[in-house]
Amino acid sequence: MKKKIIEITPEHGGSRIDKALSEFDPEWTRSKVQSWVKEGMILVGGKTVKPNYQLKEGDRVEVSEPEPELLEVVPEDLGLDIVHEDGDVLVVNKPRGMVVHPAAGHATGTLVNGLMHHCTDLSGINGVLRPGIVHRIDKDTTGLLAVAKNDRAHASLAEQLSQKTVTRKYTALVHGNIEHDEGTIDAPIGRDPKDRQRMTVIDGGREAVTHFTVTERFGDFTLVECRLETGRTHQIRVHMRYIGHPLAGDPKYGPKKTLSFGGQVLHAGILGFTHPGTGEYMEFEAPLPDDFTELLVNLRKRD
Numbered sequence: 001m002k003k004k005i006i007e008i009t010p011e012h013g014g015s016r017i018d019k020a021l022s023e024f025d026p027e028w029t030r031s032k033v034q035s036w037v038k039e040g041m042i043l044v045g046g047k048t049v050k051p052n053y054q055l056k057e058g059d060r061v062e063v064s065e066p067e068p069e070l071l072e073v074v075p076e077d078l079g080l081d082i083v084h085e086d087g088d089v090l091v092v093n094k095p096r097g098m099v100v101h102p103a104a105g106h107a108t109g110t111l112v113n114g115l116m117h118h119c120t121d122l123s124g125i126n127g128v129l130r131p132g133i134v135h136r137i138d139k140d141t142t143g144l145l146a147v148a149k150n151d152r153a154h155a156s157l158a159e160q161l162s163q164k165t166v167t168r169k170y171t172a173l174v175h176g177n178i179e180h181d182e183g184t185i186d187a188p189i190g191r192d193p194k195d196r197q198r199m200t201v202i203d204g205g206r207e208a209v210t211h212f213t214v215t216e217r218f219g220d221f222t223l224v225e226c227r228l229e230t231g232r233t234h235q236i237r238v239h240m241r242y243i244g245h246p247l248a249g250d251p252k253y254g255p256k257k258t259l260s261f262g263g264q265v266l267h268a269g270i271l272g273f274t275h276p277g278t279g280e281y282m283e284f285e286a287p288l289p290d291d292f293t294e295l296l297v298n299l300r301k302r303d
Helices: 017-021 030-038 111-118 151-162 235-242 290-302
Strands: 002-007 042-044 060-065 081-085 089-094 142-148 167-175 182-186 189-192 195-201 209-217 221-228 266-274 281-285
Touching (some): 030 060, 081 281, 142 151, 167 290, 182 235, 189 235, 195 235, 221 235
Parallel strands (some): 142 266
Antiparallel strands (some): 002 060, 042 060, 081 089, 167 266, 189 195, 209 221, 266 281
16 A cells, blocks of 8 residues: 655645546546545545545645556467567557556456467566567557567667657548648647546647548548657547547547447558667558458448
8 A cells, every 4th residue: 555645735726636636646547536535545634535525725635545456467379460570579460459468457368468378588678567568559459569579679669669760650540521631740648637548639748740641531531541750648549639530430539429330440550660680671561450441341332
């Protein structure tokens, strides 16, 4: 149990305790804070309060944060689609619905569980729950990921990502008709202060740059290729929403009336990097998954 004392400043005076505390730590969601309040793990002035308690300037809040649940990564035969593998790196084509690494609520069935079954030589830089994981894509995004098989390879790939020399191209279907054939979205991304589960374009956020090219138009939908210059959480989903063209099927950033697709229509189709061992530039391509292809066929028939 970790204890943290928070002195309430004028900035948070008058705010609900669950809303205010969710702004102090990115891991403290409102629902998590509410459950802690109900369980008596959050005290104000040494006394328990209700989740709708309104904080006052000068309140002394004591948060007893439970230790994170220890997860054991169990190797699982998940039939991973391995596109490339050598002694340094592995490139895998992730299916829709698969989480990249274990976390609370996703202890099994993740890409890491499958990787642990496939091979034992993975880098340990990101710890036991994220062996070999250099970058991620969302649960419902399909496509290519590079995995490091040793710490030297991990450091090399991480540096390439930092230097923006990794090629990452995605195919996305978005709402609306984008008038321009191409464009660049340069807008900083940070956690949404109104909803800690979402990201948004915000002053003071981290640099985020997305280049897009229109490849096909369907009247009320547009097919685009997006090239990432940076790799922020939910970057393409946030940026396309920011310019008024949210991803089709996206339950978090899209409109309520969207395509029923089981998640955002987004595929990481091209991945290129300099091999950590040979110094050779390598590029890989994964075709659109069948459900994405079928959706495009139906849109063409409709038009």
